[in-house]
Amino acid sequence: MNFISLENVVFSYTDDENVKSEKNAVDGVSLNIKKGEFVALLGHNGCGKSTIAKHLNAMLLPDSGRVLIDGDDTSDEDKTYDIRKKVGLVLQNPDNQLVASIVEEDVAFGPENLGIPPQEIRERVDYALKAVGMYDYREHAPYKLSGGQKQRVAIAGILAMLPECIVLDEPTAMLDPNGRDEVLSTLLKLNKEKNITVVLITHYMDEAVLADRVVVMDSGKILTQGTPDQVFSQVELLKKHRLDVPQSTELANKLCGCGVKIDKMPLDTEACVKMLEEVLK
Amino acid sequence: MVRDVAFGQYFPGKSLIHKLDPRAKILLLIGFLVIIFCTFNYFSLLLVTLFTALMILSSGVPAKFYFKSLKVIIFILVITSVLNLFYGTGTPIWQWGIIKLTVNGINRAVFVTIRIICLILASSCLTFTTSPTELTDAIERLMKPLNKIHFPVHEIAMMMSLALRFVPTLLEETDKIMSAQKARGADMESGNIIKRVKALMPVLIPLFVSAFRRAYEIATAMECRCYRGGSGRTKMKSIHMSKRDAFSFIALAAIICGVILCNIFIPAVI
Ligand SMILES: Nc1ncnc2c1ncn2[C@@H]1O[C@H](COP(=O)(O)OP(=O)(O)OP(=O)(O)O)[C@@H](O)[C@H]1O
Ligand SMILES: [Mg+2]
Numbered sequence: 001m002n003f004i005s006l007e008n009v010v011f012s013y014t015d016d017e018n019v020k021s022e023k024n025a026v027d028g029v030s031l032n033i034k035k036g037e038f039v040a041l042l043g044h045n046g047c048g049k050s051t052i053a054k055h056l057n058a059m060l061l062p063d064s065g066r067v068l069i070d071g072d073d074t075s076d077e078d079k080t081y082d083i084r085k086k087v088g089l090v091l092q093n094p095d096n097q098l099v100a101s102i103v104e105e106d107v108a109f110g111p112e113n114l115g116i117p118p119q120e121i122r123e124r125v126d127y128a129l130k131a132v133g134m135y136d137y138r139e140h141a142p143y144k145l146s147g148g149q150k151q152r153v154a155i156a157g158i159l160a161m162l163p164e165c166i167v168l169d170e171p172t173a174m175l176d177p178n179g180r181d182e183v184l185s186t187l188l189k190l191n192k193e194k195n196i197t198v199v200l201i202t203h204y205m206d207e208a209v210l211a212d213r214v215v216v217m218d219s220g221k222i223l224t225q226g227t228p229d230q231v232f233s234q235v236e237l238l239k240k241h242r243l244d245v246p247q248s249t250e251l252a253n254k255l256c257g258c259g260v261k262i263d264k265m266p267l268d269t270e271a272c273v274k275m276l277e278e279v280l281k
Numbered sequence: 282m283v284r285d286v287a288f289g290q291y292f293p294g295k296s297l298i299h300k301l302d303p304r305a306k307i308l309l310l311i312g313f314l315v316i317i318f319c320t321f322n323y324f325s326l327l328l329v330t331l332f333t334a335l336m337i338l339s340s341g342v343p344a345k346f347y348f349k350s351l352k353v354i355i356f357i358l359v360i361t362s363v364l365n366l367f368y369g370t371g372t373p374i375w376q377w378g379i380i381k382l383t384v385n386g387i388n389r390a391v392f393v394t395i396r397i398i399c400l401i402l403a404s405s406c407l408t409f410t411t412s413p414t415e416l417t418d419a420i421e422r423l424m425k426p427l428n429k430i431h432f433p434v435h436e437i438a439m440m441m442s443l444a445l446r447f448v449p450t451l452l453e454e455t456d457k458i459m460s461a462q463k464a465r466g467a468d469m470e471s472g473n474i475i476k477r478v479k480a481l482m483p484v485l486i487p488l489f490v491s492a493f494r495r496a497y498e499i500a501t502a503m504e505c506r507c508y509r510g511g512s513g514r515t516k517m518k519s520i521h522m523s524k525r526d527a528f529s530f531i532a533l534a535a536i537i538c539g540v541i542l543c544n545i546f547i548p549a550v551i
Contacts, residue, residue, distance in 0.1 A: 059505060081507060084505065085507060091505065096499045096502060100413075101412060101442070102412050102414060112516060115514060117515060118517055121515065
């Protein structure tokens with residue numbers, strides 16, 4: 001059964017005078033995500049990725065169509081709390097997500113809202129902070145952290161709630177390569193070991209390659225989706241919509257253009273090296 | 282610049298004062314502040330001063346932060362003591378026109394200065410050793426009885442803790458906006474007072490706009506994390522009174538008795 005299911009979702013923002021904007025931010029998206037799946041959501045600025053993310057935990061409700069989370073309709077107000085318990089959303093701007101004056105107290109905020117006993121909250125907070133590598137900073141004040149550190153604490157805040165699904169809106173945008181690797185490997189570990197569903201919104205193709213499935217959006221619609229292999233082999237389509245492909249794929253594509261025959265598009269450096277060895281033989 | 286304000290900062294630590302129940306700390310502080318203003322002779326003043334010093338020493342927070350918090354009020358301190366100096370009653374020991382200096386005036390100035398210093402130091406001791414969350418938590422618990430008359434205790438406490446959390450962020454933002462406006466040629470440091478207030482407008486307006494947008498985003502983030510108000514919430518750091526708190530109350534009681542005894546047996550000087 002699908003854990004997340006979007007059925008023909010249409011949404012447009014209302015402006016200050018309560019008038020619906022003419023352009024739909026999300027324009028008829030249907031998407032099914034299974035339990036335990038790792039999905040990467042791609043698309044250029046303003047194509048509606050964040051808007052989709054906010055639909056997944058009932059922060060926004062579709063104008064038409066519906067969103068089902070584990071069988072519950074997000075428009076059912078009685079279910080909102082249960083849905084938010086199951087789907088944790090890490091927002092794009094970490095600055096305004098940290099609500100307490102001490103890092104560990106901020107991570108505890110979610111579990112406190114869920115009414116978890118104090119002893120267990122303590123364990124969860126320690127676990128979550130260690131998972132994102134911020135345990136040593138547990139007594140710091142959030143405003144004294146760097147952007148990337150804040151981002152990690154924000155992720156820990158959601159991890160501590162032990163959701164069944166984590167939706168992350170560009171969690172690695174502010175991180176250095178090291179931090180990005182750490183966060184990603186944490187997500188992959190959670191996904192593989194705890195069977196937590198992960199929806200990762202990102203601009204980095206190298207991250208998207210790690211997902212089970214890649215969904216590419218363009219102006220509120222789904223442009224294409226499939227395994228990383230399938231999606232990134234459509235280099236021309238992606239280029240046309242101003243999207244990048246992983247560097248290795250780009251290189252292979254250029255070689256193809258020069259008449260070199262390549263059977264399988266490489267997605268990461270390792271595969272690229274292998275491909276080049278084959279070609280040069 | 283704006284971020285130099287030490288007041289309201291928290292320094293994590295493991296001192297005796299850190300370990301006290303925040304509720305006890307608040308009650309102790311209130312009791313102590315009252316007793317500070319019940320000192321009428323130098324013995325009781327000395328007693329109160331010594332107690333303040335003891336508090337500061339046992340808090341384990343470097344003394345320089347206490348000086349910083351005094352620096353903020355130095356202006357008020359000077360004005361009040363000078364005013365008191367010349368408003369004493371009794372026979373003048375020195376006179377120049379309408380300005381006269383009396384023994385009573387000097388005493389008053391000394392008392393006011395030391396009382397205010399003790400007040401600020403004692404309050405700083407509370408905020409330095411208590412995390413904002415603990416503080417608001419304690420206030421929430423202390424005000425709990427008001428729930429019966431439908432006073433929104435939890436909401437007020439949450440508002441306070443959010444305010445405390447975002448004070449540094451907003452200060453930082455003010456700094457940023459000021460630099461940005463200066464970079465565009467705004468002049469904020471010269472001219473008369475009206476000119477300067479006018480020059481502040483281009484800082485205040487963006488600050489307010491961004492504060493409202495921020496508030497909206499914070500509310501969203503809180504909702505994302507299942508916040509639904511105070512009912513059904515638990516706390517990671519549950520606070521409870523212990524023997525330590527009982528001892529601290531006994532210490533306060535001793536000070537109160539000391540001050541009262543001094544007041545009874547030693548004549549007042551102001
Ligand atoms: N609060 C809002 N009010 C009105 N319009 C909005 C609001 N938020 C987003 N939009 C509009 O909706 C569209 C989709 O925005 P969204 O934030 O979902 O994009 P995104 O894919 O997340 O972009 P980015 O990569 O920059 O984060 C954009 O055209 C944007 O202008
Ligand atoms: Mg976005």
